[in-house]
Amino acid sequence: MANEDSGAPSNAPEISVSELSANLKRTVEDAFGYVRVRGEISGYRGPHSSGHAYFSLKDESARLDAVVWKGTFGRMKFKPEEGMEVIATGKITTYAGKSSYQIVIDALEPAGAGALLAQLEERRKRLAAEGLFDQARKKKIPFLPEVIGVVTSPTGSVIRDILHRLSDRFPRRVLVWPVRVQGETSAAEVAAAIHGFNTLEIGGALPRPDVLIVARGGGSLEDLWSFNDEAVVRAVAASQIPVISAVGHETDTTLIDFAADLRAPTPTGAAEFAVPVRTELLANVGSCGARLIGALGRYVDRKRTELRSAARALGTPEALLATPRQKFDTLAARLGPALVANERTKRIEFSKAASRLQPGVLMQRIERGGERLTALVDRKTRALFGLMQNTRRRLDHAHGLLNAYSYQSVLERGFAVVLDAKGGVVRASASISSGDALTLRFKDGETGAVATSGTPKPKAPAKKPGGQDDLFS
Secondary structure, three states: OOOHHHOOOOOOOOOOHHHHHHHHHHHHHHHOOOEEEEEEEEOOOOOOOOOOEEEEEEOOOOEEEEEEOHHHHHHOOOOOOOOOEEEEEEEEEEEOOOOEEEEEEEEEEEOOHHHHHHHHHHHHHHHHHOOOOOHHHOOOOOOOOOEEEEEEOOOOHHHHHHHHHHHHHOOOEEEEEEOOOOOOOHHHHHHHHHHHHHHOOOOOOOOOOOEEEEEEOOOOOOOOHHHHOHHHHHHHHHOOOOEEEEEOOOOOOOHHHHHOOEEOOOHHHHHHHHOOOHHHHHHHHHHHHHHHHHHHHHHHHHHHHHHHHHHHHHOOHHHHHHHHHHHHHHHHHHHHHHHHHHHHHHHHHHHHHHHOOOHHHHHHHHHHHHHHHHHHHHHHHHHHHHHHHHHHHHHHHHHHHHHHHOHHHHHHOOOOEEEOOOOOEOOOHHHOEOOOEEEEEEOOEEEEEEOOOOEOOOOOOOEOOOOOEOOOO
């Protein structure tokens, strides 16, 4: 091989960048066709607009780019989450556009139960911080629902246990929304079932349930993982119908247990919480009816005894009316003498009044009244005469002032008033022009006059023949 520093041509074959990238891709894919890689998800921001998901897997000292194609992402049971430790299964390939290598993931699973529990606790705290588990949000379970909606698998023992217990306690109408309770599509189906029950119209052809039971049998943490899904928890929290959660055994706990309005230890327990025992209700109603009849009988007996006691205290009608009748007789006996005495008193008062009405006394009163009337008439006449005299003097005084200030008196002394052509009074000589027509008013009449002096009137400019003005005038 020639020395590179010497500038001699090399006998190595030349290949393009694309060919080199393709050779590297084949080499890497042949060597790492199937790998399982454990690491922590980093840089995950959700699926891209294309549906693919891009992120990285990292550990303490290295980072590996990762991609999940759209079709694979939709089938995944566990979706990627930032910071989640996972085991990714796939193949290593290269990406020539960035001269980098990456893993194309076909399957994704949490790195052990510890990772699932850590993810579960993180999700529980986040949803609790949003208030989805608050006690104030929880609704009361109806005492005796007419329709019960059940979200569970239609083929398992859970639905048979629920129906059997409902039949034993209090038969009710049951609507079952069949769903998968495990697997990739389980969470979406359960959330859709809860939402579907809530969209039913009240009084519609398919009745809306009064209470919902979300149920599943026991299993491992992975088996119950669908009921820890965030979409399912939010659907339970948003349900307008009260929800009873019955997932797993009594020791199993899922996130919908916190969001539900009531948690049952088992599906059979959920049926017991949903309805009361019919025989116990009938016995209770019968007991209450017997107690009510006994209480009414005792109440009637007590009132009858009270009535008899009150009747004995009241006595007979004759005894009750004896005192009023005696009082009436006494007053009736006093009524005759009282009327006679009253008539005698009124007669005396009438005689006294008649003595004051003698004709002589009346004449004296009439004469005194006539004298008072004559005096009042005289006073009125004098007052009217004085008022007329005073008014006449004021009128004469005003007439004298009017004559003194009137211009007629000035004319009587030999003066005249000068009026212009419009009849207005000329008050100054400056307002008269030479040739103005004037009127002189004397005490015995008026005469016309023409002003011979004063401010001359301006003459109109001369016009040329034809009616046009002279521009040089």
